[in-house]
Amino acid sequence: MKKGHQSWEFYSSPTIISSGTVVGPDEGLGPLARHFDRIHGDLRLNQESWEKAERALLEEAATIAIGKVKLREEDVDFWIAGDLMNQIISSSFAARTLGIPYLGVFGACSTAMQSLALSGLLIESGAAKRILAGACSHRATAERQFRNPTEYGAQKPPTAQFTVTGAGVGLIVSSSDYDEIASRQPEIPPPIRVTGATIGRVVDMGVDDPYNMGAAMAPAAVDTIQAHLRDFGRTAEDYDVIFTGDLGNIGHIIAKELLNEQGVTFKSNAFMDCGMLIFDQQKQQVWSGGSGCGCVATTAYGYLLNEMRKGTWKRILVVATGALLSPVSYQQDETIPCIAHAVILEGGNV
Amino acid sequence: MKKGHQSWEFYSSPTIISSGTVVGPDEGLGPLARHFDRIHGDLRLNQESWEKAERALLEEAATIAIGKVKLREEDVDFWIAGDLMNQIISSSFAARTLGIPYLGVFGACSTAMQSLALSGLLIESGAAKRILAGACSHRATAERQFRNPTEYGAQKPPTAQFTVTGAGVGLIVSSSDYDEIASRQPEIPPPIRVTGATIGRVVDMGVDDPYNMGAAMAPAAVDTIQAHLRDFGRTAEDYDVIFTGDLGNIGHIIAKELLNEQGVTFKSNAFMDCGMLIFDQQKQQVWSGGSGCGCVATTAYGYLLNEMRKGTWKRILVVATGALLSPVSYQQDETIPCIAHAVILEGGNV
Numbered sequence: 001m002k003k004g005h006q007s008w009e010f011y012s013s014p015t016i017i018s019s020g021t022v023v024g025p026d027e028g029l030g031p032l033a034r035h036f037d038r039i040h041g042d043l044r045l046n047q048e049s050w051e052k053a054e055r056a057l058l059e060e061a062a063t064i065a066i067g068k069v070k071l072r073e074e075d076v077d078f079w080i081a082g083d084l085m086n087q088i089i090s091s092s093f094a095a096r097t098l099g100i101p102y103l104g105v106f107g108a109c110s111t112a113m114q115s116l117a118l119s120g121l122l123i124e125s126g127a128a129k130r131i132l133a134g135a136c137s138h139r140a141t142a143e144r145q146f147r148n149p150t151e152y153g154a155q156k157p158p159t160a161q162f163t164v165t166g167a168g169v170g171l172i173v174s175s176s177d178y179d180e181i182a183s184r185q186p187e188i189p190p191p192i193r194v195t196g197a198t199i200g201r202v203v204d205m206g207v208d209d210p211y212n213m214g215a216a217m218a219p220a221a222v223d224t225i226q227a228h229l230r231d232f233g234r235t236a237e238d239y240d241v242i243f244t245g246d247l248g249n250i251g252h253i254i255a256k257e258l259l260n261e262q263g264v265t266f267k268s269n270a271f272m273d274c275g276m277l278i279f280d281q282q283k284q285q286v287w288s289g290g291s292g293c294g295c296v297a298t299t300a301y302g303y304l305l306n307e308m309r310k311g312t313w314k315r316i317l318v319v320a321t322g323a324l325l326s327p328v329s330y331q332q333d334e335t336i337p338c339i340a341h342a343v344i345l346e347g348g349n350v
Numbered sequence: 351m352k353k354g355h356q357s358w359e360f361y362s363s364p365t366i367i368s369s370g371t372v373v374g375p376d377e378g379l380g381p382l383a384r385h386f387d388r389i390h391g392d393l394r395l396n397q398e399s400w401e402k403a404e405r406a407l408l409e410e411a412a413t414i415a416i417g418k419v420k421l422r423e424e425d426v427d428f429w430i431a432g433d434l435m436n437q438i439i440s441s442s443f444a445a446r447t448l449g450i451p452y453l454g455v456f457g458a459c460s461t462a463m464q465s466l467a468l469s470g471l472l473i474e475s476g477a478a479k480r481i482l483a484g485a486c487s488h489r490a491t492a493e494r495q496f497r498n499p500t501e502y503g504a505q506k507p508p509t510a511q512f513t514v515t516g517a518g519v520g521l522i523v524s525s526s527d528y529d530e531i532a533s534r535q536p537e538i539p540p541p542i543r544v545t546g547a548t549i550g551r552v553v554d555m556g557v558d559d560p561y562n563m564g565a566a567m568a569p570a571a572v573d574t575i576q577a578h579l580r581d582f583g584r585t586a587e588d589y590d591v592i593f594t595g596d597l598g599n600i601g602h603i604i605a606k607e608l609l610n611e612q613g614v615t616f617k618s619n620a621f622m623d624c625g626m627l628i629f630d631q632q633k634q635q636v637w638s639g640g641s642g643c644g645c646v647a648t649t650a651y652g653y654l655l656n657e658m659r660k661g662t663w664k665r666i667l668v669v670a671t672g673a674l675l676s677p678v679s680y681q682q683d684e685t686i687p688c689i690a691h692a693v694i695l696e697g698g699n700v
Contacts, residue, residue: 001476006427006451008477049682077356078549085676086436088456092674096552096687101356103464103549104674106438106454114453118468125475126351127358145678199428199453202446324442324454326435328495332399337446 001124004231007198013175014123016192016345017182019301020064022057024139024165026286027298030279035302036166037064043140043165051085054138057167057294058083058094061301062132065171069181069188073098076171077128080118082111083136083293086145090136100132108322109217109246110200111135112168112297113341117197119172120343129177134169134301137292146210146327159212161248161291164278168297189309196344198228202324204337210323210330214251214275214288217321220338221247222258224319228342229264236264236271240313243304245296245320245340246275248289274299296320300345308347315346351474354581357548363525364473366542366695367532369651370414372407374489374515376636377648380629385652386516387414393490393515401435404488407517407644408433408444411651412482415521419531419538423448426521427478430468432461433486433643436495440486450482458672459567459596460550461485462518462647463691467547469522470693479527484519484651487642496560496677509562511598512636514628518647539659546694548578552674554687560673560680564601564625564638567671570688571597572608574669578692579614586614586621590663593654595646595670595690596625598639624649646670650695658697665696 003009021036028039038060045053058081066076079100081091088104095102107114112135122128140150142163148154172194173181182188203223207216221244229235236242236259247255252273256266274296275289300318307313319342325334353359371386378389388410395403408431416426429450431441438454445452457464462485472478490500492513498504522544523531532538553573557566571594579585586592586609597605602623606616624646625639650668657663669692675684 002427002478051678051682077352082456084437086678087434087458087674087676089674089676089679092552092687092689093679093684095674095689096554099551101549101551102689103468104456106432106456108437118453121472121475121477125471125477127471127475128352199451201449201451202442204446324437324439324445326437326439328401328436329439329443332401334443337442339442339445339452 006227007196007231008121009196010120010124010194012124013193014120015173015175015178016170017173017178018065018068018171019305020061020169021298021302022060022167023298026284027164027166027278032278032299032303035306036298050138050140054136054141055090055093058090058134058136059097061134061167061169062094062098065132065169069185073100076100076130076132078103078131080105080115080131080133081135082106082115084108084142107339107341108324109291109293110320110322110339110341111293112300113318113320113343116170116194116343117341120194120197123172123174129174131172132169133172134167135293135297136167137163137294139163139165142292156287157211158287159250160287161213161275161289162286163292164290164295164298166294166298168301170301190348192305192308193346194343195346198224198231198342200224200339200341202337202339204335206335208335210325213291213323214248215254216323216336217338218247218251218254220340221255221319221321224340224342226262236266239315239317241270241272242317242319244273246291247273247321248275250288252276308345318343318345356577357546357581358471359546360470360474360544362474363543364470365523365525365528366520367523367528368415368418368521369655370411370519371648371652372410372517373648376634377514377516377628382628382649382653385656386648400488400490404486404491405440405443408440408484408486409447411484411517411519412444412448415482415519423450426450426480426482428453429482430455430465431484432456432465434458434492457689457691458674459641459643460670460672460689460691461643462650463668463670463693466520466544466693467549467691470544470547473522473524479524481522482519483522484517485643485647486517487513487644489513489515492642506637507561508637509600510637511563511625511639511641513642514640514645514648516644516648518651520651540698542655542658543696544693545696548574548581548692550574550689550691552687552689554685556685558685560675563641563673564598565604566673566686567688568597568601568604570690571605571669571671574690574692586616589665589667591620591622592667592669594623596641597623597671598625600638602626658695668693668695
């Protein structure tokens with residue numbers, strides 16, 4: 001299973017059989033809207049607090065994912081999830097609601113791919129048959145926890161990013177379980193296989209500006225992409241597209257330049273960023289693009305899976321990036337440690 | 351590998367070859383002092399802030415664990431760690447220092463056993479050869495993040511617990527790697543095998559008092575112990591001791607009564623709690639006992655391993671409990687969701 005220095009190759013085709021994506025009003029006005037299962041017009045989801053709204057997003061996404069294949073919570077072995085909230089309360093409270101044995105994880109905005117990588121590992125190793133993996137974020141909870149109360153109306157520099165309000169959850173099953181379920185439910189879409197993953201190292205190039213996460217995270221994305229290609233003996237051309245999580249405009253340019261300098265080049269549209277896809281950057285005021293655990297989670301479990309099922313891409317690499325700072329570390333004059341975890345997704349039979 | 355509903359059995363004997371434990375002054379005055387590798391007399395470890403002191407504890411424990419067997423950071427595949435700080439900054443910043451591919455986890459005070467369970471899984475499945483797993487906490491960082499600034503001198507009820515200042519890190523390797531390293535270094539102590547684990551569900555019985563974590567967590571410990579015994583087809587008598595993480599006096603009594611009601615009984619000294627062992631509750635003012643991620647981490651990687659190597663116990667179960675609340679969830683009138691993860695440790699050849 002171990003491949004090279006920091007990667008895993010999965011030979012048994014752990015399979016994403018289903019997913020659930022739930023977003024807020026801004027994401028519902030963006031170009032990926034049709035790929036989301038549910039769009040809430042009310043940022044608060046009729047909940048008492050932003051935090052309860054964020055949890056509701058995650059619980060809904062989980063319920064949708066298992067409902068699509070007519071399973072129930074008790075049919076799932078583990079719930080692997082994380083979020084940006086202090087003590088990842090969205091995921092933990094969702095674990096209480098779901099009642100599924102729970103592994104909480106944290107990789108900031110890289111969490112969705114960290115949990116998917118671990119899910120692939122658990123399925124591959126026979127440690128589980130079915131796993132729900134997910135991540136979420138909410139603009140209003142992130143603003144007040146990481147930045148300022150929104151009531152301040154604090155101005156933002158153009159390098160800032162707009163936290164996605166959304167949750168993405170995947171249901172990952174063994175290949176044989178997919179075949180069994182799909183044989184009973186012919187409406188189930190083609191399988192998407194999780195065929196490998198690369199676990200990132202922390203990279204910190206000294207950026208200390210929490211309003212420029214893209215620049216901080218770009219070197220971590222580059223480090224993980226390089227490690228991945230080295231571990232698998234592949235080039236970027238072996239992937240139809242390499243997607244980063246939420247580098248935004250600024251981080252995307254930096255990452256591309258760094259990779260080019262190191263000899264990694266891309267064909268047109270073969271290197272994209274979920275933070276640049278989820279909003280219409282001409283019409284929506286999102287500065288450098290989307291961010292938050294929910295950005296790559298909803299884009300990957302919505303748009304990317306749909307396009308792969310249609311055959312647009314056969315093999316992609318999703319490299320979710322995370323900035324591992326806290327308001328306290330920032331106040332204590334620390335720079336921003338960043339990380340990226342990558343997962344290979346393949347459509348059809350592999 | 352999957353065993354029953356929520357457990358894993360490891361057949362290849364993932365092995366704890368080494369560990370590092372570093373504690374603060376209060377733990378150094380407690381009855382387990384001689385089992386810790388390093389005791390700091392200064393709660394701040396000569397650092398600029400409590401948070402940097404906490405990180406230093408974890409980095410020191412990691413460095414000690416790999417130094418004992420003459421390995422270097424680059425010889426280790428993954429760093430799996432977590433802590434109580436917002437965004438688990440202690441573990442993430444330590445990951446930056448160590449430079450090892452990193453999986454951040456969060457299970458509050460259950461984190462040490464969550465990371466050890468995952469380490470067993472990664473070794474068993476061939477996803478890694480060597481893993482550093484750890485957790486830490488610091489009294490002063492926890493006080494100001496979860497409770498009040500210490501300067502307030504707020505009074506505490508007798509149900510409160512005293513956060514352990516300490517970090518515990520284990521180096522987990524494959525059985526063959528242990529044999530190879532030990533053949534070159536005869537001073538390496540006998541192996542401790544990680545032979546199984548049970549991943550907990552979230553249990554919330556409605557306790558909402560953050561100064562009574564023991565009562566909140568006891569039902570989660572009971573749920574996981576029951577699940578473990580059911581999954582493995584064992585009784586409590588199959589373990590020399592079942593250790594809980596940090597229930598303290600109050601939680602220990604509740605857990606024991608709940609288990610007794612369900613027909614699980616223990617011989618004398620066969621059900622103990624790390625939170626009651628780490629301090630001298632007669633002489634030290636720790637209310638109901640120790641708590642924090644560092645409590646079970648330092649007790650297990652120090653005292654428990656040492657006694658197992660001496661042969662005091664042959665097979666134990668360590669059930670680390672965690673309260674998955676945040677100050678925000680408490681302020682929003684939520685009750686406290688709790689979880690417990692259990693790991694089987696066996697001495698000698700199994």
